[in-house]
Amino acid sequence: MTSSPLTPEISLNPLPQSDGSCQYTCPTSRTTILTSVNGPLEVRPKDELPNHATIEVVVKPGIGVAGVRETRLSSIIHSTLQSLILTNHHPRTLIQIVAQIVQAEDHTSLPLLLTPLINCTILSLLIAGIPMRTVGWSVHLAVLQDGKGVKSVEGQTFGLGGSGGGDEMETEESEQLVVRNPGSDILSRAKSSHTLTFSKEGEILLIESLEYSQGSGGESADGQGWDISDFVKLAEEGKRICCEEGVEVIRAALAERKAF
């Protein structure tokens, strides 16, 4: 597979002692995450579930000590993975996931961190051989009121005009621009931001949508900063990215490894 400017950098098993680990660098925002998965391990009696494995997600911040933000991130990741991992295969055990934020443009921004965290965790779960129902992929999409002066990589942006594939920078004035995996400079101008996770089969696993009042938008019928028809179009595109490109990235990353 030729590496396009939108293919993330993935290094598998950088940690020699963990059951499965992965370092993931987002191609455009350069957010770098390192995750390690261990399991099935012996579980603390307090957390033991008689018919299921306990999933523990720990997010370690790049700066400072873990706080509410990290707890929030780990609870989102936990609920996303809960539907992917076949926990009934290893009852009364612990599957431990530790994610370390290595590098980020903005360590305080949840949407910038969430997509790399989820993608990196899913890759390390695969490497660790944790039983999974299917695989998923996450994408972060930011909606901008206009695309004036937005510096982006080819293929990173598309319009919501309906014709699709609006790769050209000369989009119409009135058209909203969607940027995929934006950096903090683009996100600061965004009207709304959507983190979407889809499984390989196209089931939606996670929607984390945020409205930004500081962006130039904020006017819509439902007062939420985005239009529902726009959102449907956006989700459609997100699904295509996750189910086609995302799964292709996973396959390409794993294909280099030999199995005996």
Place this chain on the structure above:
Amino acid sequence: MSLEDTIILPGDPLPQLTPLISPPQEDPAIKPRALRLGAGLTLSPSTSSTPILPYRYGTLSLTTHTKRPTASILSTPRHYHPTPNDPVLVTLLRTTAEQFIVQLTPYTQPAIIPFENYIINNAGTTASARKSRPNLPIGATIYARVSVVHKHLESIELTVPDPTYGEVISQKNTSTAQKTSKSKDQSGTIGAASVANRAEVTPYILSISQVMTRLLLAEETHGKHLLSAVAAKVPFEMVVGRNGRVWIDAATQKEVIKVVRCFKEFDEAEAWNEEDGGVIKGREIVGRVCGR
């Protein structure tokens, strides 16, 4: 891309299995055979094309020529998942009234060897009687076989099926121990010095990844180049447990460490992922560690 090379992700449909599950009915000579599901595959009614769901990534391996066709996903995660009949190297944690409690892998529930599964001689005497029970020190290394694995069971049960299993002791140590008693009479011989050195050699237990374990166990195929390269430099003895532990013994402590370092560096470099299967990398490591 051939069948063997295609990576299967969890949840992928497996159309390759359809002819095995429902064979064409035209030929009455073909009797429907039960398909056995190996590692990495489970039954799931909700999958699209076949009711079989792969739950790990890997390559599909199919055995169709045998009486019972088997399908499994070939993949080697680092974590050891015990399966019956695996030879394993375990450490004795404690002894209770009915069983040895042993550690299979770190951070997991301990496994057990019931005394009635511990066979000490060829006559089939078990260790159940107090008289016949081997007096194993805590921390002893036992070579055993996995007998019962069930996810809902409290712990994994192991057996010591015959006297070739059991506590792993250096063969040279025992033979030289006899020699030591002999050499007491003929003191001052050269043999005594080497025997004295020998007593100081401690065998090493190396923890390695699952792929490396497979490599070392397949000594005629995948592991041949590495094992023969090491053995050409240093003669050594090893016992490989599928749980990722290798017991290594050699004539001197230096040689033990050399062998350990060769295996460890090969494992850490994940050299088998290279195009030639790590032949060149293996030679390079052996050359660096053991000298040219």
